[in-house]
Amino acid sequence: MDRITESVMKRYVKEAGIGARPEHQQFEAFAGSVLLRAEVGHDPESSIDDFLAGDGIQGYDLFAMVVNDELVTDVIALDEICARARTISVEFVFAQFKTSPSFKTSEFSNFSDTCRMIIEKSSSLDTQEFPASLLVSAIYDRAEMFKVNPKLSLFYVTTSGVDPELPIRRKAESSRSDIMQLSLTASVDIQFVGAAALQARWRQLDQGTTRTIRFEKKASMPQIDGVVQAYIGMLPAQELLNLVTVDGSPTRMLKSIFYDNVRDFQGNVDVNTKISETLTGSDRARFAVFNNGVTIVAQEINNTGDTFRLLDYQVVNGCQTVHVLHEAAMELGGINSLPDVFVPVKMIATSDAEVARSIAQATNQQTQVTAESLLANSEVQKRIEEYFTAVDDVDDFKLYYERRLKQWAGSSVVVGAWRMVTIRQMIRSFGAVYLNQPHTANRYYNDLRDQAGTRIFIDSNAPGLFWISALLFCRIEFLFRNDKIDAKLKPIKFHMMAGISRATLKGKTPHFKNSAAVEKYVADLRTLLASDERLIKAITIWSDGATSYSSTLVLDRDFCRTQESATKYAIAVSRRIRTEDPVLVKQR
Known part of the structure; x- marks a missing residue:
């Protein structure tokens, strides 16, 4: 090599x-x-x-x-x-x-x-x-x-x-x-x-995508706080497609530039069908006045006349437009097959992540915004992030909460991708451990996400509970990544988390009377997670006989798929862990 x-x-x-x-x-x-x-x-x-x-x-x-x-x-x-x-x-x-x-x-x-x-x-x-x-x-x-x-x-x-x-x-x-x-x-x-x-x-x-295009039909936008440069205009379809396709392989979309977009390409839903009909019909020259356009945010824009060089850019609005435009161009013969089509475009240069996020959210208000995106700026989310930041690095347990997509991308602070916790992972981890729904976290994420605003990210749930459930998730994921536990257990790790958490609560459903009870629970579970030996032993106990609780006798996502079976197994395994873990035995 x-x-x-x-x-x-x-x-x-x-x-x-x-x-x-x-x-x-x-x-x-x-x-x-x-x-x-x-x-x-x-x-x-x-x-x-x-x-x-x-x-x-x-x-x-x-x-x-x-x-x-x-x-x-x-x-x-x-x-x-x-x-x-x-x-x-x-x-x-x-x-x-x-x-x-x-x-x-x-x-x-x-x-x-x-x-x-x-x-x-x-x-x-x-x-x-x-x-x-x-x-x-x-x-x-x-x-x-x-x-x-x-x-x-x-x-x-x-x-x-x-x-x-x-x-x-x-x-x-x-x-x-x-x-x-x-x-x-x-x-x-x-x-x-x-x-x-x-x-x-x-x-x-690692460094972001850099491309050069011709942007002739444009105008500069007024000075805006947090924005270095901003332009609005009409970009030829060919130039836009050069920005969003793989260099040297124009039949393939450059997926990495859509990470910050509020929603993924939705396929042939009604709005996309109408866009496609316009592009392939006799009205395609009017596309520029029919379409809402595309918004592109870059870390830096360097221009000389009409030649624009974009560094580390993202399409933050117009995902549907761009994908349908590409499909139509491919059907008609390639990225140069739409010479009479122009697309309304905003190009914005900013290095401020909050400004970029605000632009993405504001320009997508007319579209279906993901629940996770809407949750990112709530006060509860900010308190959770502050708690993660405040936790010291003792026991090598520093975690980073990614309440905004790609928040830690390229950061030299984060050492170990396993340390980053997204909103989606947080919802699944918290739901499995504290809502007693490992089966929902495993199979029906959308059902669990619907509870995010009413049962998960609410003021009465202490930030420490989010951190310790995230730590439990990350520690188990770390053991999987380093082959310290059998990979066949991965499909049912949320059931594993529920059982291990209950073991530190004497097999009871998580319920805390006050902040002191929360702190004791967090400390007890953190102590267990600090030891590879104890955690691996707990997982081994948990996995023994697990197939008897699966309707298919196979450890897959059908494992304990109902509330009743999931709870029954979590209680049973937590008792076994308590009787065999030396530290928990002393606490009985």
């Missing part, structure tokens, strides 16, 4: 807290994270481990499925998407990662042949041997919802310093042709990613 790739990988490994893993697994996590974030917009809520196949799976190292621009990790999430959409767009992403400094035809052949087999025979394959086949089969069972057949993207990633040679490129063309002949995919994109390409993607994610 070359020194530059090794250096950036070491930085990733340190931040991700996976230093105990062998090098090939570190590379898989590093390359997989970079790939998903750069190519398909990796969900910040998801762990890269949700997409890695693991050492026991042959033929591919990563599988991800994107449905209506959302990463899907299980059939339950797929059902939720299908329930709110008339049609679906689908992309399958497979990747193979090798630390070897070359592209090998034999390795690529095995990879591409395995992917072809999964696409062709998903319904008949053993899902233990080929886990990707489960979701692939589930998608084709819903083929009546396809707008077009799924896209397929294959990435063969090595640390090679040279381009792939002719034999492997011929195999790629042969594989592409063979898969297309199945008539199961709309397109097959095969990419060979070597050291330089991997490093370039890393820099883009």
Whole structure:
């Protein structure tokens, strides 16, 4: 492995807290994270481990499925998407990662042949041997919802310093042709990613995207506090598409620039259908007066005349417009196929995160804002963040509350990505531990989120309860990342959290009479979490016999799916932990 790739990988490994893993697994996590974030917009809520196949799976190292621009990790999430959409767009992403400094035809052949087999025979394959086949089969069972057949993207990633040679490129063309002949995919994109390409993607994610465009039809906006520069005008569709597509691959959207957008692309909902009809109809030259436009916020804008260079920019409003514009352009022949289309655009330069957030929120008031975004600025949220900040670094337990998306991105303060806690993670952790709803946190997040304003983020819940539930979540996640506990337990970690928390409360439902009771509970649970030995033993006790509480005898998201069964198991396991944990025994 070359020194530059090794250096950036070491930085990733340190931040991700996976230093105990062998090098090939570190590379898989590093390359997989970079790939998903750069190519398909990796969900910040998801762990890269949700997409890695693991050492026991042959033929591919990563599988991800994107449905209506959302990463899907299980059939339950797929059902939720299908329930709110008339049609679906689908992309399958497979990747193979090798630390070897070359592209090998034999390795690529095995990879591409395995992917072809999964696409062709998903319904008949053993899902233990080929886990990707489960979701692939589930998608084709819903083929009546396809707008077009799924896209397929294959990435063969090595640390090679040279381009792939002719034999492997011929195999790629042969594989592409063979898969297309199945008539199961709309397109097959095969990419060979070597050291330089991997490093370039890393820099883009680490330092922000930089692009240069021509912006002729514009006017400067008046001086605004917190804003360095601001322009409003009409941008040709081609120039806008150059900003939002992958450099050198205009058929792919640059997902990383939409992280700060209030909502993801919603697919073929009514408003997007109308945008598409305008772009493909006789009125498309009037698009500029029909559409509300796009807002782009950059850290810095450098312009010379009509040439604009944007540094570290985000599309904060107009996600639907941009995606439909791209779809229409691709259907008509490419990003240059809409020469008569202009888009209303605001370009704003600010380095103030609060100003950028305010712009995003203000420009999205006419759209469906996520519940998490609305919660971010509540007084309760601010108190929780202040509590996290006030907790000292004793026992290496410093956590960082990310109440605003990407709040800590690029920060040199945070060492270890596992230390960052998002609003979504907080809702699930608090709900599992204190609302006695681990089954809801596990399977029905939207139901739990609906309680956020009435039962979770309320004045009567002490900030310390949020911090300790987050610490419990993060400590368990850290053990998973470093293979100190069995990965098969991941689907039911919220049940695990509920049981361990109850163990420090003598098996009782969490209920605190006063602040002193809260502080004692936080201190007791923190002491347990401070010891890997005690925590791992508690998890081992918890997992023993867990399958007997699962209707399928398998530890998956169906585990204890009702309130009654979840409570029954949490009580039973907390009692066992109390009888076997030496510290808790003394407290009985």
